[in-house]
Amino acid sequence: MQQRIAILGSTGSIGQSTLEVVDHLNSRCRVVGLAAGSRVGELARQAHQYNPACVAIADSSRFTELSEALGGQCTVLNGERGLVQLVEQSDCDCVVAAIVGAAGLPATLRAVELGKTVALANKETLVVAGSIIMPLARRTEANLIPIDSEHSAIYQAMHAGRKCEVRKVYLTASGGPFRTTAVEEMENATLQDALNHPTWSMGPKITLDSATMMNKALEIVEAKWLFDLQPEQIEVVIHPESIIHSLVEFCDGSVVAQLGTPDMRTPIQYAITYPERLPGCCKPLDLVHIGRMNFHAPDFEKFSALRLGYEAARRGGTAGAVLSAANETAVELFRAGGIRFGEIVEINKQVLEQHEFVPEPTIAQLFAADQWARNEVKQCLTC
Ligand code: NDP
């Protein structure tokens, strides 16, 4: 049977890779929904090529332009509500959640409520609202399959044993572009330096998060929720080659890893076709060519973002929402030239310290914590 896929964030790095996987899988899948933030031209081009039933654009000011470009070919929706409606109306089996940031949460939440299969790239959804999403997914039997390469690796390795037999997981990290850079030089890095990731080609926000290692901090929280782990069971290990995507250690001492060339099309395809495995479209791994792999302990002094990740994972409640929103805002400010690179993590730390923690928040309280953190970052700049 043909799988009907809706892609939230289809114009981004993960979105475009997903469409390549869809092309590769040929008639096994059909695109029934496409959604983006504001890039009308690319979204319209994709809609012409894939002919979905529904298309949504988050930026409502671009709605008329998109409607005209599509000329009644499909239902055109807009605004945050339009993304939610796309999930409801496109008759999809699988939602690929690939919007960047907390903006991806409402539509992903709706997909989980409706019991869809969710191929999840948008890690911020779990960082902000893991406490709500995971129990909801269990109730609605929504299948949540991670796309994030580390979490895809852990998901796959977990199949080698039972949950109660897992001792710990190792999240691998490339270390980003500043792994070997002196701290002072890193703190004053330019946008161009910070966007120069050594192993992965990704959208700008996650690339900058990799440079501060806030990406790994968010992934610690993501892993805690996704796999129901204690923060002490999650260890970060620097692996500059990005060949081992993560590992699971079982109680008998066996460690099971997933390896592959660093290409997001592999975890995307795995998430879409799960539980089946089909021939992939990426270059096969050549271990002899790689020759050797390296591993180091992370430097918590230099990359203090990692501490914030553990703190948010330990505290739960509103801490993840605050950390994620503060970070998004600080990253936007850095991109706009408003703060130095070194200030991103410093601001996140301050905002996390100042927030009024709610241990068991409702979704409304999580949205409020997110909004508070965004305002607080802007206040930090004026004080
Ligand atoms: P990109 O910046 O490349 O793409 C982001 C997508 O989200 C675009 O389609 C963009 O639309 C859309 N978007 C942006 N803002 C909004 C909004 N307010 N409402 C609706 N849509 C919006 O990001 P990536 O593809 O790199 O990352 C997407 C997610 O996947 C992130 O959560 C990231 O952490 C995660 N991820 C990414 C990996 C990667 O390799 N890229 C690896 C692992 C996880 P438009 O183009 O119109 O602006």
Ligand code: MG
């Ligand atoms: Mg990752």
